[in-house]
Amino acid sequence: MIDFRKFIKSMSFAIQGIVSMFITENNARIHLLATTVAVAAGFYFHLSSNEWLWILLAIALVWILEAVNTAIESLVDLVSPDFNPLAGKAKDIAAGAVLIASIFAIIVGIIIFIPKLSL
Numbered sequence: 001m002i003d004f005r006k007f008i009k010s011m012s013f014a015i016q017g018i019v020s021m022f023i024t025e026n027n028a029r030i031h032l033l034a035t036t037v038a039v040a041a042g043f044y045f046h047l048s049s050n051e052w053l054w055i056l057l058a059i060a061l062v063w064i065l066e067a068v069n070t071a072i073e074s075l076v077d078l079v080s081p082d083f084n085p086l087a088g089k090a091k092d093i094a095a096g097a098v099l100i101a102s103i104f105a106i107i108v109g110i111i112i113f114i115p116k117l118s119l
């Protein structure tokens with residue numbers, strides 16, 4: 001049987017996780033600023049449906065990987081509070097995933113917005 005109360009409780013924990021990410025992570029706040037600018041520019045330039053899909057894909061990828069990166073950082077700090085090269089490697093690779101998504105988002109933004117600026 002489906003337990004909707006349990007589902008709503010899980011959603012509320014997930015939202016708490018996202019809120020705590022904004023409070024503790026400077027990078028998440030930078031992503032929020034970039035998202036706000038991209039969405040505002042999207043409305044200003046009246047993007048097509050296809051253009052919106054690319055922008056939303058880029059935003060979602062960055063957010064998803066930032067959330068996973070933040071979770072990995074917390075777990076690493078929990079299991080390895082002392083210096084350990086493996087802990088550093090885990091954090092650096094997780095941060096690398098965010099960087100890859102961010103570069104993808106910047107390229108999408110350039111491809112979509114630069115031609116509109118020069119018109």
Ligand SMILES: Nc1ncnc2c1ncn2[C@@H]1O[C@H](COP(=O)(O)OP(=O)(O)OP(=O)(O)O)[C@@H](O)[C@H]1O
Binds near residue numbers: 026027081086087088
């Ligand atoms: N326990 C550890 N052992 C070895 N190296 C670590 C450890 N913790 C952090 N580091 C190294 O220091 C870097 C910065 O760690 P930190 O925990 O500040 O992560 P961050 O990515 O800068 O996170 P934040 O977004 O919280 O600033 C890591 O990317 C990693 O290279």
